[in-house]
Amino acid sequence: MADLEWKPFSLTYVEYPNGDLIGKFLAVCSLTPMAIIVGFVTLILFRRDLHTITFFVGALINEGINLVLKNIIAEPRPVQRGGLYTEYGMPSSHSQMMWFFASYSVLFLIFRLHHISNYVMELLWKVLVAVGLITAAAIVAYSRVYLLYHSWAQVLLGAMVGVLLGCGWFVVVHILFTPLFPTVASCVCERLMIRDTSLIPNILWFEYTHARTESRARNRKLTSMKSQ
16 A cells, blocks of 8 residues: 555645635635536436436536547646646636536526516526626636636636537537427436426426415315315
8 A cells, every 4th residue: 555656636626825815715616617517417316307418418528628628739737736637727627617507508598598477577687697607607717827727828718618619509409409309308218207398488487386386286185175
């Protein structure tokens, strides 16, 4: 055991200057891509929606392309950390992942989610969510420069690639894959209870109203049984 060379697993390991509160905040923010991946896995396990699965597949493809680009460009990081983050730095995977997620999600908000009962409120919350997504992506990208894990060029290239892949994957999913979802859900995915919600304009409102209707119906049934 003493002769073994130990290598740290740097996926979630983030360093920041001791006593630097801004650095600590940005170090926490830089873990956002991991939270997104955990969120994807949780949604897939508990919602089993085809669109969520394809969105996650796009995120995995995005990460694969980032790895290929890093090894092709082979540009080192601005600061070497003694064994940590020995892989190349161009482009930034954190920046690419966040901008992929943000660009796809913003397009999804604009073209997929609709709730016509109150246009002003719908527009307001869409703008707020879109601004939040873009702000989160910008903060994570900046954190990689501030903490000296990447240069500005590495972060900006990651953002550009992420936006291009996010927009491209959105087009592929909603033009090529979405028309196939009903067939796939009925023929292939029925045993696994994987569902297609692509034809529902606002899935949040749909699930809320159906859950409320079901709850009221069961409550009336229980009340009727107690009164007999």
